[in-house]
Amino acid sequence: MTEPLGRLTSLSIFRRMLLMRHFEEAVIRLYNEGRFVSHYHIYIGQEATGAAVLEALGQDDLISTTHRNHGHIVGRGADAGRAMAEILGRATGFNGGRGGTLHICDASRGFLSTSAVVGGCASLATGAAFGIKVNHQARVATAFFGDGALEEGVVIEAFNMAALWKLPVVYICENNSAGAVGMQGGGYPTAITATDSFCRLPAAYGIPTKVVDGTDMAAVYRATVEARQHCLAGDGPVFIEAFTDRWPGSNPLWPELATVTELAQAWEPDSIGGAHAEWIRHHDPLLRAVRDLLAEGHLTRSEIVAEDQAARWRIEQAITFAVDSPLPLPETAEQGVFA
Amino acid sequence: MTVTTYAAALIDALRLSMEEDPRVAIVGSAVLGLGPQRGLMDPIREAFADRIFDPPTAEAALVSLGVGAAMAGARPFIDVGTASFVYVGWSPLINEAAVAHYMSGGQLRVPVVYHMLHGLRGGGAAQHSGSPQGMLWNAPGLEIVMPSCPADAKGLLRTAIRSDNPTIFIDHAKLLGAEGPVPDGDYAIAFGQADIKRPGRDVTIVATSFSVTTALAAAELLAADGIEAEVVDPRTLVPLDHATILDSVGRTGRLVVVDEGHLSCGVASEIAAIVAEEGFDRLRAPIVRVTRSDVPTPFSKPLEDAITPSADKICAAVRRVLGR
Numbered sequence: 323m324t325e326p327l328g329r330l331t332s333l334s335i336f337r338r339m340l341l342m343r344h345f346e347e348a349v350i351r352l353y354n355e356g357r358f359v360s361h362y363h364i365y366i367g368q369e370a371t372g373a374a375v376l377e378a379l380g381q382d383d384l385i386s387t388t389h390r391n392h393g394h395i396v397g398r399g400a401d402a403g404r405a406m407a408e409i410l411g412r413a414t415g416f417n418g419g420r421g422g423t424l425h426i427c428d429a430s431r432g433f434l435s436t437s438a439v440v441g442g443c444a445s446l447a448t449g450a451a452f453g454i455k456v457n458h459q460a461r462v463a464t465a466f467f468g469d470g471a472l473e474e475g476v477v478i479e480a481f482n483m484a485a486l487w488k489l490p491v492v493y494i495c496e497n498n499s500a501g502a503v504g505m506q507g508g509g510y511p512t513a514i515t516a517t518d519s520f521c522r523l524p525a526a527y528g529i530p531t532k533v534v535d536g537t538d539m540a541a542v543y544r545a546t547v548e549a550r551q552h553c554l555a556g557d558g559p560v561f562i563e564a565f566t567d568r569w570p571g572s573n574p575l576w577p578e579l580a581t582v583t584e585l586a587q588a589w590e591p592d593s594i595g596g597a598h599a600e601w602i603r604h605h606d607p608l609l610r611a612v613r614d615l616l617a618e619g620h621l622t623r624s625e626i627v628a629e630d631q632a633a634r635w636r637i638e639q640a641i642t643f644a645v646d647s648p649l650p651l652p653e654t655a656e657q658g659v660f661a
Numbered sequence: 662m663t664v665t666t667y668a669a670a671l672i673d674a675l676r677l678s679m680e681e682d683p684r685v686a687i688v689g690s691a692v693l694g695l696g697p698q699r700g701l702m703d704p705i706r707e708a709f710a711d712r713i714f715d716p717p718t719a720e721a722a723l724v725s726l727g728v729g730a731a732m733a734g735a736r737p738f739i740d741v742g743t744a745s746f747v748y749v750g751w752s753p754l755i756n757e758a759a760v761a762h763y764m765s766g767g768q769l770r771v772p773v774v775y776h777m778l779h780g781l782r783g784g785g786a787a788q789h790s791g792s793p794q795g796m797l798w799n800a801p802g803l804e805i806v807m808p809s810c811p812a813d814a815k816g817l818l819r820t821a822i823r824s825d826n827p828t829i830f831i832d833h834a835k836l837l838g839a840e841g842p843v844p845d846g847d848y849a850i851a852f853g854q855a856d857i858k859r860p861g862r863d864v865t866i867v868a869t870s871f872s873v874t875t876a877l878a879a880a881e882l883l884a885a886d887g888i889e890a891e892v893v894d895p896r897t898l899v900p901l902d903h904a905t906i907l908d909s910v911g912r913t914g915r916l917v918v919v920d921e922g923h924l925s926c927g928v929a930s931e932i933a934a935i936v937a938e939e940g941f942d943r944l945r946a947p948i949v950r951v952t953r954s955d956v957p958t959p960f961s962k963p964l965e966d967a968i969t970p971s972a973d974k975i976c977a978a979v980r981r982v983l984g985r
Contacts, residue, residue, distance in 0.1 A: 384733055418766030429768035434732045435761035439752055445722050446757065449729020449737075456686040456712060456735045463733065476753070479722030487714065659763050659801050661770045661825035 327540045329620045331377060333629075335539045336611050336621075338373035340633035342366075342393040343583055343608050345402055348637050349392060349409060349423075357645070358410050362423040365393030366569035370607035371496050371536040372397050375464065378546035384450045384463040386434040386443035389424045394466055400428035402636060403643030412647035419650040420658075434463075441474030443467050444493060448480040451489035451559070462490040462553040469497045469513045472520050481559070485527035488558035492549045493529075495520060495561065496536060498568040524561035536564030537607040539614075567605035570598055585630050588612035589623060662842040668698035670811035670843045671832065672705065674818035675738070677847055679709050682736060685822060686712040688726060689740030694778050698837050724750030724775065728757045728827070731773040736822060744779035744831060745791030758827040759802030770825045774818075780871055780921045781953065781969050782834035786960040792953065794869070794920070795927035797829055798898050804828040804852060805898040809873035811841040813896055816850030823849070833871035833921075853900035857909065861889035864979050865909040867932055868892060868919040872970055876919050879975035890979060898928060906932065907940045914945035915982040919970050924952045949978040 326332070346364045353362065365372065372393045379385070387394040392409075396402045400416070408415025409423045416428050424438040434446050447465030454461055471477050472495065484491050497520070499513050517523065521531035530552065534541040542564055549560035587594050587602060588609040594602050602609065615621045621629070665673075675692065679685050690706055690713050693699045706713055716723050720741060727739040741747045747754065754775070761769045779792045797803055804826050808814040814832070821828040858873055859880050868876035873894045880890040893909050895901055910916050916936055918929035929950035936948060954968040 386729070416766060416768070417764060420766050421764045425764050427765045427768060429765060434729060435757060435765055435769055437757060439756050442725070442753065442757060445725035445753065446729040446732070448722065449726040449731075450733035451729075452686075452688075452714075452726050453730035453733030453735035453737070456730065456737075457684060457733070459734075463729070476719075476721040476725060479717065479719035480725070482717050482719065483722055483726060486717065658767050660804070661762050661767070661772075 325540065326614070326618045327543060331543065332539070332615060332618070332620050335373045335377045335543065336615060337629060337633065338376060338397040339369040339608050339611055340630060341396045341402065341636065342369045342373065344633050344637040345392055345396045345405070345640070347582055348406065348641055352410065352641070360423050362409070363390040364569065365390055367605065367607065368496050368498055368536065368566040368568055369393060370539045370611060371494070371542050371564040371566050372466065374539040374542035375494055375546045378543050378550060379464060380461060380550070382432065382461040384432045384434055384447070384454070384461065385466070386447040386450070386463070387436050387466045388443050388468065389438040390468065391426050391436050392423070395426050395428060395433070398428070398431045398433070400431050402640035406640045406644035407647045410644045410647070411649065412644060413650040414643070414647040441467065441471040441477045444471055444477040445480040447491050448484050448489060451484065451491035452487065454490055455487065460554060462492055462550050464492045464494060466494050466496060469495060469499050469520060471495070472523060473513065473515060478523060481524045481527045481529060484559040485529050488556060490553035491559045492546065492553060493524065493559065493561045495563045496566050497563055498566045520563055521561065529559050529561050531561045531563065533563045533565070536566035537605065537610050539611060567601065567607070570601055583608060585609070585612050585626055589616070663845055664840055665811055665843050666698065666837070667811045667814050667839045667841070668693050668701055668837040670815040671818060672701045674815040676705055676708070678819060678822040679705065679712065684734065684736045685738060686714070686730070686735055687738045687740065688714045688716050688723065689742065690715055691742065692740045692776060693837055694742070694834060696834070696837055720746050720749035721753060725753035725757065727773040727775065728753055728761065728771055731771045731827070732761065732769055736772050738774045738776060738822060741775055741777040743789050743791065744777035744793050745788050747775065747777055747793055748791070755800045759800045762826070763802060771827045772825045774821045774828045774830050776830045776832070778834045779831050780833040780835065781958065781965060783965070784960055785958065787957040790958040792920070792922040794831055794898060795922040795931070798928065798931060799926070802827065803899060805831065806852070806896070807831045807870040807898060808896060809836070809858070809870055809894050811839065812843045813850060813856070815843055816848050817896060819847070819849040820852055831870065835871050836874070839874070850896070852897040853902050855893055855895045855902035855905035857891060857905070858894050859890065859892040861891035861913070863889045863913055864891065864915040864917060864982060865906070865913045866890050866892050866917045866919060866975065866979070867906055868894060869898070869928060870921065872919040872921055875970060875972050876975055879972040879979070882972060882976050883979055888979060888983065903935060903939060906936065907943065910936055910940050911943045914943060916944065916948045917951060917975060917978045917982060918948065919951045919975055921953055921970060924950060924955050927952055946982040946984065949982050951975050951978050
């Protein structure tokens with residue numbers, strides 16, 4: 323357990339996490355209602371990592387994310403209604419319905435093209451960092467990716483370039499395949515890799531690496547702040563491996579199990595049950611955040627409930643906006659190929 | 662007008678672009694390959710040392726670097742080298758650069774130029790002779806430029822670097838040393854404007870890149886027999902100037918298309934299809950394509966020559982469409 327964060331920082335991260343969680347729960351619900359057709363990827367379980375990283379980033383920083391982007395998008399403060407509209411293929415979606423769940427992008431908040439090609443995000447962020455360097459800007463690029471990205475050669479090539487040219491890029495590997503249980507056996511149980519430490523890959527190029535508990539918002543936040551300062555000082559890239567405990571219900575491409583997180587479970591553990599009771603009790607980063615906020619005296623139970631209600635209300639508004647939004651007109655399908 | 666080499670004209674445009682816009686950065690400084698013109702890059706390397714980077718041999722990340730840098734507001738000029746190597750960077754080119762503007766609903770722009778040397782250059786064999794223009798044309802979202810002479814190279818590169826779209830700039834290894842008149846001073850040539858390199862009444866030859874040189878040589882041979890061929894150079898495949906091609910076919914009634922790519926699903930096939938679809942009533946004979954054969958490119962000279970579009974093959978194609 324790292325030193326706790328201040329109240330305002332903790333609260334801001336917690337708010338981002340709440341939006342992420344309720345957004346994803348809504349996505350599952352809307353899918354089960356037949357509101358959209360696609361496979362999709364859920365961020366539940368990884369919120370503490372994304373929210374803490376986003377809290378540490380500057381307003382002008384650039385971000386690349388993946389097929390599992392929803393959490394990063396809404397956690398960055400992007401309009402949840404337009405994000406949900408994109409998932410539902412609506413004209414009002416961020417991408418006008420041209421991207422969908424895999425490619426949500428809010429360029430106004432510094433997102434690069436959201437690539438669903440595994441590893442693509444890491445090399446795009448490296449390119450963005452190159453652009454930042456060439457333009458002499460005081461900002462950094464950040465890439466979120468899962469452990470699977472480190473099976474892709476282009477990521478290794480990108481490490482080499484970033485290290486050679488001291489590019490201001492923070493690589494955030496959200497290791498969501500291992501989980502606390504899996505790691506007890508040593509190595510990475512679901513990644514198909516011969517290495518037992520992903521950090522060795524960037525380290526081979528001299529890139530500083532740091533392993534953090536991805537459910538510990540303070541640890542992730544502090545690591546990201548430090549990495550960002552390293553980049554801004556002109557000292558080159560940093561690699562952070564955050565061990566997250568992805569909600570087991572999101573393992574299938576079509577999560578069949580709906581979930582609604584009840585924050586009271588943080589102080590009423592006896593109320594926890596169901597197929598994922600073990601995960602909820604020990605690995606849910608949102609409930610951990612609630613317990614930490616209570617223990618540190620940052621929020622009371624009633625304040626937590628109020629925060630939760632505010633987040634749920636925002637997501638309900640987002641759903642209403644998305645569902646009520648028009649579909650794009652078919653005659654626009656061939657428009658906008660070129661700038 | 663000043664007579665200069667293709668390589669010198671190209672480098673002149675590169676220098677003007679770097680002087681004009683501090684966001685332009687070059688990744689890969691062997692823009693002219695390893696041939697005799699390579700020294701022309703030296704003054705640029707010295708003048709813009711902080712904006713020129715020599716990358717590792719890592720084409721996938723190199724192509725991706727250009728996409729990310731362009732999204733971040735830079736205007737990268739990425740030298741891929743021999744065009745065959747762009748296949749290593751296919752995913753970032755096709756899955757990222759080409760689609761980002763459309764897929765983001767117009768939020769993102771990708772102003773990157775990918776420069777490469779294509780074509781049958783002599784002894785390149787199957788992995789150093791690539792002409793990827795047909796495959797690239799099959800990926801919506803990429804502008805494709807194929808100059809054929811020094812003046813066009815300069816004017817088209819000025820436009821390519823100013824473009825807000827990902828642009829593939831394809832030079833031919835055998836064009837770099839070619840000489841031709843170049844207008845004095847700075848100028849730009851708009852995309853989507855074909856150029857009639859030689860007027861003629863009897864047959865239209867649409868040719869790209871170095872094939873224009875070959876087509877002009879064929880036209881000279883044909884002229885000796887009283888056949889006047891019109892040589893049309895599209896200059897850019899995307900966007901493509903349909904009107905100039907169709908107008909020419911309207912005057913001649915006959916079409917031969919020449920490109921160094923392979924036959925199937927290639928540039929010549931696409932142009933032939935467009936004319937068949939949009940200008941069938943103007944044709945008085947079937948269209949003939951002259952391209953590289955559908956075989957992996959062989960090394961040995963007689964084998965390579967056998968699959969290369971030549972002036973003789975173009976002449977034979979013209980006689981076929983003329984029925985004589």
